[in-house]
Amino acid sequence: MPKIISCYTCRFRNMALWSLILLFSGSMMAEENVVAVVHYGTPVTTPISRIRLSSIFSMRLTTWSDGSAIKVFVLPDDNPLNSTFCKQILKLFPHQLRYAWDRLVYSGTGQAPVILSSTQEMENKIANTPGAIGYLPKEKKDDNVAILLVE
Amino acid sequence: MTMLLFSLWNSPTVTSRRNHPSNCEQWNRPPARKVHVCNFISQVLASKIVLIFCLSLSIPFNCNAFELFDSVQIHGFVSQAMFLSSGNGMFTDNKSNPNFEFTELGINGSWYATPNLRLSMQVLSRRAGRWDNGSPVIDFGLMDYSFNFDSAYRVGIRAGRVRQPYGLYNDTRDVAFTRPSILLPQSIYLEGARDLTISGDGLILYGESTKPWGNLTLELFGGYPRTESINNQFQAVFGYSGVLESNPSFVGRFNYETYNGRLRFALTGAYTTATASKSVPSPNGLVTFAPMIFSAQYTTDKWTLTSEYDFDFFKGENLGLPGFPINPDFNYFGQKYYFQAAYRFNPQWELMARYDAMYPNSHDQSGYQASIKSKGLSPDYSHYAKTMTVGLRWDITPMMMIRAEYNYINGTAWLPVQGVPTGVFGISDNSQTSKYWDLFGLQVSIRF
Numbered sequence: 001m002p003k004i005i006s007c008y009t010c011r012f013r014n015m016a017l018w019s020l021i022l023l024f025s026g027s028m029m030a031e032e033n034v035v036a037v038v039h040y041g042t043p044v045t046t047p048i049s050r051i052r053l054s055s056i057f058s059m060r061l062t063t064w065s066d067g068s069a070i071k072v073f074v075l076p077d078d079n080p081l082n083s084t085f086c087k088q089i090l091k092l093f094p095h096q097l098r099y100a101w102d103r104l105v106y107s108g109t110g111q112a113p114v115i116l117s118s119t120q121e122m123e124n125k126i127a128n129t130p131g132a133i134g135y136l137p138k139e140k141k142d143d144n145v146a147i148l149l150v151e
Numbered sequence: 152m153t154m155l156l157f158s159l160w161n162s163p164t165v166t167s168r169r170n171h172p173s174n175c176e177q178w179n180r181p182p183a184r185k186v187h188v189c190n191f192i193s194q195v196l197a198s199k200i201v202l203i204f205c206l207s208l209s210i211p212f213n214c215n216a217f218e219l220f221d222s223v224q225i226h227g228f229v230s231q232a233m234f235l236s237s238g239n240g241m242f243t244d245n246k247s248n249p250n251f252e253f254t255e256l257g258i259n260g261s262w263y264a265t266p267n268l269r270l271s272m273q274v275l276s277r278r279a280g281r282w283d284n285g286s287p288v289i290d291f292g293l294m295d296y297s298f299n300f301d302s303a304y305r306v307g308i309r310a311g312r313v314r315q316p317y318g319l320y321n322d323t324r325d326v327a328f329t330r331p332s333i334l335l336p337q338s339i340y341l342e343g344a345r346d347l348t349i350s351g352d353g354l355i356l357y358g359e360s361t362k363p364w365g366n367l368t369l370e371l372f373g374g375y376p377r378t379e380s381i382n383n384q385f386q387a388v389f390g391y392s393g394v395l396e397s398n399p400s401f402v403g404r405f406n407y408e409t410y411n412g413r414l415r416f417a418l419t420g421a422y423t424t425a426t427a428s429k430s431v432p433s434p435n436g437l438v439t440f441a442p443m444i445f446s447a448q449y450t451t452d453k454w455t456l457t458s459e460y461d462f463d464f465f466k467g468e469n470l471g472l473p474g475f476p477i478n479p480d481f482n483y484f485g486q487k488y489y490f491q492a493a494y495r496f497n498p499q500w501e502l503m504a505r506y507d508a509m510y511p512n513s514h515d516q517s518g519y520q521a522s523i524k525s526k527g528l529s530p531d532y533s534h535y536a537k538t539m540t541v542g543l544r545w546d547i548t549p550m551m552m553i554r555a556e557y558n559y560i561n562g563t564a565w566l567p568v569q570g571v572p573t574g575v576f577g578i579s580d581n582s583q584t585s586k587y588w589d590l591f592g593l594q595v596s597i598r599f
Contacts, residue, residue, distance in 0.1 A: 108309075
């Protein structure tokens with residue numbers, strides 16, 4: 001008898017442990033480790049809607065509300081942060097964005113974002129270019145750029 | 152990588168000149184075509200210089216574009232393909248294997264003069280057999296003025312030489328990276344009719360709306376489609392020299408996609424007419440082409456499922472010459488469609504499979520009536536084409552890609568005129584083609 005009881009408790013403990021692990025890893029997955037950033041003084045209010053942010057990164061929306069140009073900066077296609085930003089923040093697949101940019105560039109209907117090689121370069125560009133938007137790792141957030149939250 | 156590209160690049164000139172005695176003979180026959188050969192060689196040299204320029208710029212910088220100065224972007228691409236065919240030659244009627252006569256090279260620039268006004272131009276050098284000889288042309292050159300209302304609506308106008316809004320792939324049909332395969336599904340994106348649908352001189356009015364339930368885009372084109380290389384096909388098709396001049400034509404495309412872009416629908420309608428001016432005293436002919444295309448695409452992380460269906464009206468009036476034994480006039484209701492699945496089993500690798508069917512005259516799908524009317528010059532199988540394609544693509548880097556594909560084809564409806572041997576009266580003789588044929592292709596492409 002005691003054996004059976006202990007086995008039940010054992011099972012229960014195991015289940016509890018597993019669900020805890022699942023919960024924890026789930027919340028880890030959901031936590032966004034990349035943030036959209038803009039140049040200080042950009043005429044945009046935070047939080048920004050996901051649709052509007054996607055329009056900006058798809059290069060469909062090209063001007064801020066005051067009519068000034070939006071300058072979009074991204075990291076290379078095969079950079080993990082690019083993929084994370086597309087999937088977690090924009091809820092798009094990186095290959096969709098690439099296809100959208102290619103369509104604009106090679107049909108004369110628009111421009112592609114400027115591709116930078118590192119997060120350091122991204123930080124410098126955003127800090128020094130009026131109207132600039134891009135993304136950075138969350139832990140790297142800096143006082144030189146403004147964070148744009150997504151609603 | 153540079154060496155590989157140059158070895159591939161160098162081979163076409165050597166191979167095409169060595170293996171195509173019949174082509175050279177054809178060029179040498181009329182004196183005017185000798186100039187053509189000289190031009191061709193100098194153009195190939197010119198394209199090489201452009202390629203070297205592109206490579207020398209792009210490789211050290213290792214980035215996808217150049218910002219010369221603020222708001223100016225320069226982009227480009229170059230692709231070289233190789234084909235092996237068991238039956239008909241895609242770009243030449245003597246089916247030389249391997250065939251390297253498919254090269255695409257383009258460079259474009261875009262400049263935001265103001266946040267709303269953009270100027271853009273692309274120069275394209277395309278080698279695709281006898282008539283597309285690589286001479287650089289202005290592919291598009293336009294002024295684009297657009298205006299955003301409260302970030303959800305955008306309206307604009309593009310003027311100049313603009314891309315015609317046609318189906319899913321026409322906008323970037325010369326850029327290998329944006330195509331699902333080396334050759335686009337030929338039923339809808341017919342190689343022989345490329346000039347008429349690619350770009351035109353005129354205007355595009357467009358409007359876009361972005362809402363939580365999706366994006367709507369409407370584009371309306373009015374202007375003159377290009378006919379440059381089609382003119383060269385004239386003699387081969389109709390047996391006399393002439394010029395095809397486009398009349399004012401209209402194309403409209405309505406596009407809907409869900410907010411996340413996973414589902415996309417497009418509806419294209421076009422009305423294109425061209426006058427066939429003959430060099431002999433007889434009335435001018437008229438060609439009318441009016442397609443309606445339904446397009447659908449569904450995308451997930453790994454899959455892209457695509458299908459397009461085309462129903463078109465294609466009519467040729469008064470094209471023959473008096474006393475000529477065969478009347479080339481036609482009046483077709485065509486039906487064309489394809490189903491395509493692409494599977495990205497890894498971010499750098501993609502498998503593709505497609506079934507493509509083309510019936511230029513849906514009232515005569517077997518081609519029986521047409522073959523009787525042509526007195527055997529065009530057999531029944533030249534009036535349909537059913538194509539099965541499988542392909543594999545490898546994106547080595549975001550800038551460089553190679554792919555291979557295999558096509559199994561029943562029928563020759565989409566075989567370009569240049570792939571059809573010349574018979575009596577100097578016109579294309581479809582009876583000398585193969586009904587069943589295999590086409591294997593390899594392609595390497597670079598973009599920046």
